[in-house]
Amino acid sequence: MAPPVAVYSENELVPESFTKSTAMKVEAQDSQVLEDYNGKYQFAPIEEAQVSRAMIKRRVVRKPADQFLKELGVPFEDEGPFVVVKHAALFTSTILSKVLLMPNVVLMNATAVEDLIIRTDFEGRQRIAGVVTNWTLVALNHDTQSCMDPNVITAPVVISATGHDGPMGAFSAKRLVSAGLLKELGNMRGLDMNRSEPAIVNGTREVAPGLIMAGMELSEHDGANRMGPTFGAMMGSGLKAAHEAIRILGASKIINGKVVG
Numbered sequence: 001m002a003p004p005v006a007v008y009s010e011n012e013l014v015p016e017s018f019t020k021s022t023a024m025k026v027e028a029q030d031s032q033v034l035e036d037y038n039g040k041y042q043f044a045p046i047e048e049a050q051v052s053r054a055m056i057k058r059r060v061v062r063k064p065a066d067q068f069l070k071e072l073g074v075p076f077e078d079e080g081p082f083v084v085v086k087h088a089a090l091f092t093s094t095i096l097s098k099v100l101l102m103p104n105v106v107l108m109n110a111t112a113v114e115d116l117i118i119r120t121d122f123e124g125r126q127r128i129a130g131v132v133t134n135w136t137l138v139a140l141n142h143d144t145q146s147c148m149d150p151n152v153i154t155a156p157v158v159i160s161a162t163g164h165d166g167p168m169g170a171f172s173a174k175r176l177v178s179a180g181l182l183k184e185l186g187n188m189r190g191l192d193m194n195r196s197e198p199a200i201v202n203g204t205r206e207v208a209p210g211l212i213m214a215g216m217e218l219s220e221h222d223g224a225n226r227m228g229p230t231f232g233a234m235m236g237s238g239l240k241a242a243h244e245a246i247r248i249l250g251a252s253k254i255i256n257g258k259v260v261g
Contacts, residue, residue, distance in 0.1 A: 042198055056229050059085040062197060065232030068239065072098060082232070091231075112139040112168065116175050117152060121209060122260050126181055128210035129258065130154035140167070156252060156259045157245045161215040161238065164188050170220040172211060181208050186223025188216075196225040197233035204240040206248060210259065214241035 061069060062082045069076055069083065074094050076083040085091050099105055115132035134150040160172035165188065176182035189195075200218050207213045213221055214237040227233060253261030 057087050059088045059091055060230045061085065061235070062193075062230055062232035065235045068235045082230075108133070110136045112136040113162075113171065114139045114150060116158070116172065116179070116211070117154060118179060118181070125209050126179075127259065128158050128208055129156075131158060154257045155210075156254045156257055157210055157212060157248050159212045159214060159241050159245060160217060161213070161241070162217050164216040164219050164226065170217050172213065173207075173217050173221040176208055176211075176221075182221070185220050188219040189223060189225040191226040191228050193225075193228050193230050196227040197230065197236075199224040200227065200233045201236040201240055204237045204244065206244060212241050212244050212248075214238055 060082055061076070061084075066076065066078075066083045069085065069091070072091075072094050074085055074091050076085045096107075100107060111133050112135070113131045114134050116128050117130035117132060118126055119129045121127035121129075130153050132150045132152055134148065138145070138148045158172075162171045162173075163169040170185075173182070173185060177185055196219065199222070200215065203218050203222050203224065204214045205212065207221060215234055216227060218224060218237070219226060252259045
C-alpha cells in the first residue's frame with residue numbers, strides 16, 4: 001500500500017519573486033535537517049520561489065544533501081539552508097566519472113528499458129526479475145516499424161528511477177498497473193518542494209518484490225507533490241535506494257542471478 005502523501009507541518013510559505021541568480025529567496029530561520037536513510041529524512045525548509053525557468057543551469061541542492069556533494073568533490077556556494085552548484089553539468093559529469101571508474105559498472109548507450117521481466121518467485125509471489133531492453137529509437141517507434149526483438153537482463157533487484165510522467169517517464173509505475181501488480185497510480189500532485197522532497201526520500205523503497213523505486217517516479221506511484229528544480233531529494237533518494245538494494249541482496253539467497261530464498 002502506498003504511504004499517505006506527506007504533509008508539511010509548518011505554516012505554508014508564500015511564494016516570492018526572484019531576487020538573485022540562485023533562483024530562490026531565503027529568510028533567516030532556525031532549521032534542523034536530518035540525514036538518516038533508514039528513518040525520517042528532513043530537508044531544511046525554505047521559501048518556495050518561482051523556480052521554473054527554462055534551461056536552468058544552476059543546481060539548487062537543499063541540505064543535508066550537500067554532504068553528498070562534498071563526498072564527490074563537487075564545489076558549491078553555501079546559501080544557508082541550501083547550496084548552489086554553478087552548473088548542472090559539473091555535478092553530472094563528476095558523478096559519472098566516479099561511477100564509470102568502478103569495474104562492475106556498465107553504461108549502455110542509446111538503450112531503453114521497454115518492459116519488466118515478471119516471474120513467480122519461491123514464495124509464489126509475482127517478482128520483478130529483470131528488464132527487457134531495446135535500442136531507444138526502436139522503443140520510441142514501435143508504431144511506425146515492424147518489430148525488432150529485444151534483449152533481456154535478469155537481476156535479483158531492479159532500481160527504477162524513470163521520473164514523473166512523460167514520453168518514457170514513470171515507466172515502471174505504469175507497467176505495474178498494467179501488469180496487475182498495482183491497483184492504480186497515485187498520480188503526482190501540484191508543485192510543493194517542501195512536501196515533495198521529504199516524501200520522495202522517505203518513500204524510497206521496494207514497491208514490489210524485486211523492484212525498488214526512487215526519485216520522481218515515486219510521485220506518480222504514491223501521489224506525492226511535484227518537486228521543481230531542487231535536487232537534494234534526488235540525491236537522497238538514490239542513496240536510500242542503494243542502501244535498500246544492499247539490504248535486499250544481503251538478506252536473499254541468490255543463485256545465477258535469481259532469488260531462491
